[in-house]
Amino acid sequence: MxxxxxxxxxxxxxxxxxxxxxxxxxxxxxxxxxxxxxxxxxxxxxxxxxxxxxxxxxxxxxxxxxxxxxxxxxxxxxxxxxxxxxxxxxxxxxxxxxxxxxxxxxxxxxxxxxxxxxxxxxxxxxxxxxxxxxxxxxxxxxxxxxxxxxxxxxDEADLKEDMVGGIPEEGAAVTLSQATFSWSKEDPPVLKDVNLNVKAGSLVAVVGSVGSGKSSLLSAVLGALEKVSGSVDVQGRIAYVAQQSWIQNATLKENIIF
Missing domain, CATH: 1.20.1560.10 (ABC transporter type 1, transmembrane domain)
Known part of the structure; x- marks a missing residue:
């Protein structure tokens, strides 16, 4: 014992x-x-x-x-x-x-x-x-x-398909209305009450200081950020060229047309 x-x-x-x-x-x-x-x-x-x-x-x-x-x-x-x-x-x-x-x-x-x-x-x-x-x-x-x-x-949730809608305002290619975004549900908002209307066929440049949220805005349009409130609508498909270049482990043709 x-x-x-x-x-x-x-x-x-x-x-x-x-x-x-x-x-x-x-x-x-x-x-x-x-x-x-x-x-x-x-x-x-x-x-x-x-x-x-x-x-x-x-x-x-x-x-x-x-x-x-x-x-x-x-x-x-x-x-x-x-x-x-x-x-x-x-x-x-x-x-x-x-x-x-x-x-x-x-x-x-x-x-x-x-x-x-x-x-x-x-x-x-x-x-x-x-x-x-x-x-x-x-x-x-x-x-x-x-x-x-x-x-x-x-177990992280997949990218929500309804994060970005497909019916922007008439004549617009991208529309953000009172949109607020964060990187995750637990994080504080990084973009608040954003209103943006990009006309179809127009060329728009977003200019700002380092860390002002330019990349975050593009991520929001892509649907990569967590939408807290508001709406995001994009017409058609999106071609996105990131700040840092990268390639897939594939052929040159597949890297271009993927």
């Missing part, structure tokens, strides 16, 4: 540690994604950043996110070390509890060499599984966090 009680206490402690390990692992991955996304945006706009000497504020932004990431990683590593330590001492604690209980329950009991070495042999058989268990649990936690992130991504 003493052995079972000791192993149960060790299991309970490691279960709590594993729970918090998963929590801090999830936080660390979220901060890592934010840091990589911010770094990618900085590299994409490095010309503008260098031109305006904006390096220090952007470096500070990355450092702040990195500090949060390291904090979560530190907590995860400490818990993982505690987890491994608990399971490393559990066999010896169980052995000590067994021998102590055996002698305390009945003072007449004698701990003979044959009994002691038999018990030691049995407990030594448990050492390898116990030593492997922390690594198995650690890998399981990482796997569970990764699977949950993949599941959230795969």
């Amino acid at each position: 003493a052995t079972v009680a000791t192993m149960s206490i060790g299991t309970l402690a490691t279960t709590c540690a594993a729970h918090y390990c998963g929590k801090f692992q999830k936080q660390q991955m979220a901060f890592k994604d934010l840091r990589l996304r911010l770094t990618n945006e900085i590299l994409n706009g490095i010309k503008v950043i260098k031109l305006n000497a904006w390096e220090p504020p952007f470096i500070e932004k990355v450092k702040k996110v990195r500090t949060k990431e390291l904090s979560s990683l530190r907590k995860y590593s400490l818990l993982q070390s505690a987890f491994g330590f608990i399971w490393a001492i559990t066999p010896f604690a169980a052995l000590l509890a067994s021998f102590g209980t055996f002698l305390l329950v009945n003072p007449a009991n004698q701990l003979s060499p044959s009994l002691a070495f038999t018990c030691l042999s049995l407990f030594m058989l448990l050492r390898l599984p116990v030593y492997i268990l922390p690594e198995v649990v650690s890998r399981f936690i990482k796997c569970r966090v990764s699977l949950k992130r993949l599941s959230e991504f795969l």
Whole structure:
């Protein structure tokens, strides 16, 4: 019973540690994604950043996110070390509890060499599984966090077909009426109460400063943004040339006519 009680206490402690390990692992991955996304945006706009000497504020932004990431990683590593330590001492604690209980329950009991070495042999058989268990649990936690992130991504809603209508105002090719958009349902609006009427056959240039929402406006017309309110109507098909060029893993002809 003493052995079972000791192993149960060790299991309970490691279960709590594993729970918090998963929590801090999830936080660390979220901060890592934010840091990589911010770094990618900085590299994409490095010309503008260098031109305006904006390096220090952007470096500070990355450092702040990195500090949060390291904090979560530190907590995860400490818990993982505690987890491994608990399971490393559990066999010896169980052995000590067994021998102590055996002698305390009945003072007449004698701990003979044959009994002691038999018990030691049995407990030594448990050492390898116990030593492997922390690594198995650690890998399981990482796997569970990764699977949950993949599941959230795969469960994301598809592009809504009704995001963009096909009946603009008479004589117009593109019509936006009191339209408000955000990148996702959880994010705040990036475009509010937009009204736009582009006549068929006309040439329109949207001019503005960096980050003013030019690309967001085009994404809204394409239906890539979450429409919070208002209406978007586009007549016919759309040919979109992105700011950054890209090609498909296909032939030249297929890249042109896809």
